Amino acid sequence: MATPEQLTLPQRPLLIGIAGCSGSGKTTLARELATQLDATLFPLDLYYRDLSQFPLDSRHKQNFDHPDSLESELIIEHVRTLAQGLPIQRPVYDFSRHTRVPDAFDPVSPTRVVLVEGILALHYPELIPLYDFSIYVNAPNEICLNRRIYRDMRERGRTEESVRAQFDATAKPMADLYVLPSQVHATITVEGTDALDWSIEQILRELHNRKMLR
Numbered sequence: 001m002a003t004p005e006q007l008t009l010p011q012r013p014l015l016i017g018i019a020g021c022s023g024s025g026k027t028t029l030a031r032e033l034a035t036q037l038d039a040t041l042f043p044l045d046l047y048y049r050d051l052s053q054f055p056l057d058s059r060h061k062q063n064f065d066h067p068d069s070l071e072s073e074l075i076i077e078h079v080r081t082l083a084q085g086l087p088i089q090r091p092v093y094d095f096s097r098h099t100r101v102p103d104a105f106d107p108v109s110p111t112r113v114v115l116v117e118g119i120l121a122l123h124y125p126e127l128i129p130l131y132d133f134s135i136y137v138n139a140p141n142e143i144c145l146n147r148r149i150y151r152d153m154r155e156r157g158r159t160e161e162s163v164r165a166q167f168d169a170t171a172k173p174m175a176d177l178y179v180l181p182s183q184v185h186a187t188i189t190v191e192g193t194d195a196l197d198w199s200i201e202q203i204l205r206e207l208h209n210r211k212m213l214r
Contacts, residue, residue: 006092010085013110014212015130019122019182020137021175022065023144023151025192027197030117033201036200037113037213042082044118046090059098065174067120073115076126082110083130120174122182131210135203136183139174139192152168 017034020026034041048072051059062067073183078088089105098210121127122134145167151160185188188201188206 004045011112012085014082014113015079015132016113016115017121017127017131017134017185018115018117018137019135019179019186020192021139021141021144021179022119023147024137024139025196025199026117026119026135026137027188028196029135029192031059032192032196032200034113034115036204037112037115039115040082040108040111040112040119042079042108042114042116044075044116044121045071046093048093048098050100052100054098056097058069058181062098062124062172063174065119065170065178067123067178070120071116072124072126074123079114079116079127079130082108082114085110093158116121119179120182120184123178127174133207133210136189137192137199138183138189143193144171144175151159 016033016039018026018030030041030043048064049064049069049071054062060155074091076118078090081088087107087109090108091102092104092106094101116127116131121138128134145164148167148171149160149163152163153160188203190202192199204213
């Protein structure tokens with residue numbers, strides 16, 4: 001029988017890391033997995049550093065694919081807090097201006113599953129021991145590039161030329177240095193070119209086999 005102290009302690013959630021190159025399909029997979037598991041989604045993209053010290057017209061030229069572009073210290077602190085079953089106050093990021101919204105926070109409470117998703121989710125050494133399970137989404141460079149072109153032209157008003165230039169200048173070199181090597185930390189690798197349903201099925205089966213889902 002549980003003691004009164006045990007009844008008041010927060011339940012520790014299942015922590016899952018999801019990584020892969022930009023355009024691999026990891027965000028789509030994470031969103032679908034979050035829906036199926038009723039999970040809390042924790043995107044690393046919301047933790048970009050505030051660039052208000054730079055002129056507005058030059059902020060987009062920063063290297064957003066390097067590990068230093070994210071406030072990793074706060075990411076690690078918040079993931080640790082969520083892993084303990086406790087809520088956090090997540091910063092709000094203005095992607096149009098590459099700045100944090102002053103004094104604005106989103107309260108996030110962990111559900112029974114927390115999904116930590118981002119290209120560098122399996123890069124930072126401090127995060128690896130916090131995960132109960134981790135996923136790497138693999139995809140060829142050409143597929144990743146084509147998906148970035150489609151997304152950025154449609155959603156961010158960019159030209160194909162500018163997307164290709166950024167991919168060659170930072171996205172691919174940073175992926176080669178930091179993202180691809182992080183695959184060694186993955187519990188399971190799925191292919192971003194496979195049907196989404198098949199990737200989800202593989203992940204859920206592995207989670208059930210390990211008795212991580214009730």
